[in-house]
Amino acid sequence: MLISGGGRTLKNLIELIAEDQLPVEIALVIASSDKAGGLAHAAAAGIPHSVVQRPDYASDELFGAAVFSRCRTAGVDLVVMAGWLKLTPVPDDFIGRVVNIHPSLLPAFGGQGMYGDRVHKAVLARGCKVTGLTVHYVDNEYDAGPIIWQMPVPVFDDDTSHTLADRVFEAEKEAYPHVLRLLQAGRVKLAEGRVRIGRGHRAAGSEMPAE
Numbered sequence: 001m002l003i004s005g006g007g008r009t010l011k012n013l014i015e016l017i018a019e020d021q022l023p024v025e026i027a028l029v030i031a032s033s034d035k036a037g038g039l040a041h042a043a044a045a046g047i048p049h050s051v052v053q054r055p056d057y058a059s060d061e062l063f064g065a066a067v068f069s070r071c072r073t074a075g076v077d078l079v080v081m082a083g084w085l086k087l088t089p090v091p092d093d094f095i096g097r098v099v100n101i102h103p104s105l106l107p108a109f110g111g112q113g114m115y116g117d118r119v120h121k122a123v124l125a126r127g128c129k130v131t132g133l134t135v136h137y138v139d140n141e142y143d144a145g146p147i148i149w150q151m152p153v154p155v156f157d158d159d160t161s162h163t164l165a166d167r168v169f170e171a172e173k174e175a176y177p178h179v180l181r182l183l184q185a186g187r188v189k190l191a192e193g194r195v196r197i198g199r200g201h202r203a204a205g206s207e208m209p210a211e
């Protein structure tokens with residue numbers, strides 16, 4: 001799992017795993033800064049963790065190679081970006097095995113410069129009445145990979161970027177685990193750049209609507 005900041009998604013996933021609501025193992029947490037608050041969540045849960053910092057590498061490609069080399073060594077099946085803020089080229093053997101969550105309905109409010117609170121400020125400035133989240137496969141651009149799952153979230157007239165961010169994050173706490181369950185059940189089918197969700201039984205503990 002890749003984090004850059006407070007690691008709220010990491011914390012949510014750790015809690016769900018501890019409650020037997022998410023049948024996955026987090027094999028490794030990599031932070032892009034030694035100041036990432038999320039490292040403490042990994043340490044408290046006994047998850048191996050390390051730091052790979054972009055300034056230590058001459059290019060995005062070398063940085064990405066260092067990140068994925070550690071994932072390869074740890075035997076990771078799926079790389080989950082969770083508040084990871086660095087452009088990270090994906091090597092061939094990880095294509096289709098890296099996912100990210102973005103706090104808007106892509107392709108709106110995505111791309112370079114669009115992360116965290118900046119997204120919610122831009123949504124409010126544009127006067128949107130609906131925003132949401134997107135879980136997508138990661139390719140070599142920001143926020144451009146095939147979309148796996150989206151959830152709408154209402155925008156209210158009296159929202160600030162903070163109240164909106166909180167509402168979107170509450171939806172993220174349901175949506176990301178749901179997508180991880182779908183992936184683990186082999187129900188996420190990627191063909192010709194488009195994802196379809198295969199049929200299956202609704203995952204136990206999930207409150208997401210059936211597809």
Ligand SMILES: Nc1nc2c(c(=O)[nH]1)N[C@@H](CN(C=O)c1ccc(C(=O)N[C@@H](CCC(=O)O)C(=O)O)cc1)CN2
Pocket residue numbers: 081084085086087088089090100101102103111112113114115138139140141142143144145
């Ligand atoms: N190869 C990819 N790498 C990453 C992707 C991706 O889709 N493909 N997504 C991002 C996550 N992301 C939004 O979901 C995102 C994160 C950060 C930025 C951004 O503008 N970053 C700043 C640097 C910020 C910092 O270092 O503090 C920048 O590049 O100038 C845009 C989108 C993760 N990586």
Ligand SMILES: NCC(=O)N[C@@H]1O[C@H](COP(=O)([O-])[O-])[C@@H](O)[C@H]1O
Pocket residue numbers: 004005006007008009010082083084101102103114115116119169172
């Ligand atoms: N573009 C990427 C992006 O904005 N990601 C967002 O960062 C938050 C988690 O960060 P945290 O775990 O550091 O709190 C989440 O809202 C996630 O969607």
